[in-house]
Amino acid sequence: MRNIWNIFSTDVRKTGTNWIALIILGGLLILPSLYAWLNIKAAWDPYSQVDEVPVGIVNEDIGAEVRGEKIHIGDELISTLKEDNSMNWQFDDREGAMKHIENGDYYAVIIIPEDFSKKLGTVTTGNPEKANVEYYVNEKVNAITPQMTNRGASTIVENVSSQFVSTVNGVIFDLFNQIGVQLENDLPDIERFEEYLFNVEASLPEIEELLSSTLADAENAANLINEAQGLIPRVEVTTNDGLTTIDDTISFLHDAEDRLNEMAPQIQQDLETIQEVTQSTNDFLQDVQDSTIDIGNGNDIAQQVDTQIEDGLERLTTIEDALTQVQEQLDPEQPEYEQIQHSLDQIVSLRETLETVQADAKEINTVMQNAQDEVSTLLDDLKERAQTVNEQVDAFVVEYNDTIEPTVRQTVDEALGTLQQARGILVDIQTTIPEVESILASTDGNLQEGTDTINTVLGEFPYVSTKVNELADRIREIQDEADLQEIIELLQNDPEAEQSFFQEPVTVDETEIFPIANYGAGMTPFYTVLAIWVGGLLLISLLSTEVHHVSNFTLRQEYFGKLMTFLVIGIIQTIIITFGDIFILGVEMAHPLWFIVFGLFISFMFITIIYTLVSVFGDVGKAMVIVFLVLQIAGSGGTYPAMLLPEFFQAINPFLPFTYAIDLLREAVGGIIWSKAIKDMLVLALFGFIFFALGAFFKQPINKHTRKLAKKSRESGLFH
Structure with a gap:
């Protein structure tokens, strides 16, 4: 460990005492940050400058x-477009615009053709274009500007489409609104029609x-009319005969009334005579009974009684004939008929009683001759019967005067009145017969026409029935599918609001989960990671990975000693880069402190990887570092999503340290999800551990071969 520290401290001491080394080292510390800062600033917000891109506009409409x-x-x-500042619109003619675009003065040209309005106007026809x-x-001018100018073309298309759609839909929805109002006004009639149809x-x-049924009735009615027309002559004859009969009957009743008037005094006199006869008979019998009867005079008594009764019977016959004539003129159903019949029955009964008295009187003589004793009994019986006859006569006279004669007269009067009414009816019938004939003839023609019409209607009825059922079913389907009231509410609208809606039917309610201030902030992780790697690349390009001042160190001690030097310089580079991102460029990020910490962690891993490759493999390791850089720039997904890359780069993406380093810094810029951050750190630590182990355990055996290769390559004079 002491030797390792001696190697590191010697590098520090010698560098501090050598001003050339300090200048070079200062450049190594600053250059990577400049690389990052310049690229980040250049990409800070390129799309905010689109309004500076010149685009030619030609209007030939x-x-x-x-x-x-x-x-x-x-x-x-x-x-x-003159009020739109999204692009630097240059209004020109076709010739001038095409010349400018060929020379690169315009990045794009948009020409509105002469039939532009005409084709848009075809929307009102049946064949829109x-x-x-x-x-x-x-x-050729630039790789990015075509994408920007496409935005200009899209702006024009969207503007025209928006204005056109909003205008057309404004007219349509104004019409819909009018239809909705009219439907609402007509809704009661529509509902009534639906109910009527059902x-x-x-x-x-x-x-x-x-x-x-009507057709059958019409046919039957036609037959009845034909029959009625055939009966009209008979009706005329019958009416005429009826008038004749009524006239004859009226005449007869007048005659009967006259005869009744003539007979009434005589009948009254006869009734009174009958009363007198019955009374005389009764008085006579009373006298006979009260006196001593001479049997020898019995014949005279019988003769007197017979004479008086015979006279009474003749008078009864006269009354009976008169009542019979009156009765013949009456309807048997009338109550007067029964009263007269009752009177006739009484007369018959009275006649029978008188005839019995007459017979009994005739027997007086015989009885007187046979037995004097029986005379008294017979007289008593005869008197009793005579008394009964007297009472019946008195009662009949009273009934005749009070009932029979007034009833007969009333009946005759009523019969005359009824006949007069009947005669008037028959006269009306006789007068109406020609009109009836005309009506029957007209009705016959109308019935024939009506029958033809009904036959026609019945012939069309199956078709009408089918159509009515289809229409009713369709209305029911419409009712099931949609409520008419809902349709009215849908149609009724504010045309201006609907026009505004279709001008911009969708507005984006953007919610930024992990907000990034601008494009430069979004590219900061990529360019910072790239600058850290470039910083390591500069170190291996200018600094030696070998110890030249002491030769008694092992290769492993040499590896760890020089690694410390490289790590310290790399950490300083990273501090400058990350602090500059935050405080010089002013990149907005969610976690600035963690951005610095993550940057230092990445620098530690990258320097370990880069240093190990060069320390172990020499110049070949330098080439490997450069190749590794190229692959990581293209395949790490730093500028484009990995899924948009070619398949080769998609395949190597998970095996590149850049992939995880960029993601780790993005967490600090946008917002940390610690599960992802820890995963990225573990993978980077795994890369670092692998290369650390490579240098610690394989540097010595590999260096034996790489140094021979390096010596041989220097002999060529092309390599140092």
């Missing part, structure tokens, strides 16, 4: 007319049945 309105989108685009712009780029659909079987 001649405009167009769309639905009677002039449009000139090319002029509108030029006006927009896409508009295009001509884009020319001079890629009702019609449900009623289709009933409608078909009704049409079929």
Whole structure:
């Protein structure tokens, strides 16, 4: 360990006493940081300077007319670009622009063709055409500027597309809004129509049945009309006959009424006479009963009774005939008919009673001759019957005066009134018959036309039924798929808001998980790692890995002694680099202190790797360090993501120290995830351990061969 320290302390002492060595060492300490700082500053924010890149703009658009309105989108685009500072727009003609781009004055040229507005206007036709712009780029000038000028072309396309889409959609959504308002106003009518259509659909079987029934009824009605037309003559004859019959009946009733008027006094007189007869008979029998009866005069008594009763019977016959004539003029269903029949029955009963009295009177003579004793009994019986007859006659007279005669007169009057009404009805019928004939004829024609129409409707009914069912099913499908109210709400909108929305439909709400201030800060890990490696490369280029002032050290002691010198210088280089990144360049980072610590750790590992390669392999090791540098610049993913690299570099990426060193510094710049940071440190430590072991255990056997190779190469005079 003392020898190792002696080697290190000797290097320090000699360097401190040699001003040339100090100058060279100062350069070695500063140069790596300059490499990092200049590259970081150059890449600080290149895209913020895009507005300095000249891009030519040529407008050849001649405009167009769309639905009677002039449009000139090319002029509108030029006006927009004049207010846009994203690029250094140079407005020129075609000839001048192409000359400038060929000479490298313009990095790109964008030409708006003459049919630009015309093609955009075809959106209102049934065959729209896409508009295009001509884009020319001079890629010879610079490798990066084509990508920047592409941004300019994209800006124009996006600007036109945004303005065009927003304008068109503004018109469309204004129309949608009008449709939505109209739909909302018509919604009750639409709902009523839907309900009506569903009702019609449900009623289709009933409608078909009704049409079929109506057709059958129409055909039956036609037959009935034909029959009715055939019966019209019979109706005329029947009406005429009815009028004749009614007139005859009225005349007869007038005659009957006249006869009743004539007969009424006589009937009244006859009734009174019958009353007198029955009363006289009754008085006579009373006298006979009260006096002594002479049997020999029985014949006279019988003769008197017979004479009086015979007269009464004749008068009853006269009344019966009169009532019978009145009854014949009445309807058996009328109550007056029953009353007259009851009167006739009473007359018949009275007649039978008188005839019985008459018969009994005739028997008086016989009875008187046979037995005087029986006379008294017979007279009593005869008197009783005579009394009954007298009572019946009195009752009939009262009934006739109070009921029969008034009823008969009322019945005759009512019959006359009824017949007069019937006659009026028949006269109306007779008058209406020609009109009925005309109506029947017209109805017959209309029925024929209606029958033809119904047949036509029935013929078309299957088609109509199918269409109604299809329409109802479609409405139900629409109702299932979307609510009309929701459609109205969707259509109703603010056209200006919708236009603004489609002008910029998506806004990016960016959330930076691990924010990086700018492109320079993002590239700081790569250029810092690269500068640390370059610093080690400069050290092996100018400093010797061998001990020249003492020769009694072992190769292992020599390895560790010189390693300490290289490590100290490398650490100082790294301190300058990292402090300069933070305090000179002002790179914003999440963990500046850890950035310095991680940088020192990386320097320790890199110097160990670089020094070991040169110490063990000599000049071959120097070549290996340079090759290793080239591979790591391309394959570590420091500038581009590893997955974008060629397959070879993707394959070697996990085996490169740069890969883990850059990731470790990125953790400090953006924000540390300790699991990743520890993983990167462990892998770097593994690289360092491998090379440390290589130098500690394999330097001596390998040096035997490399020194022979170096001696031989120096003999050629080409190598030192």
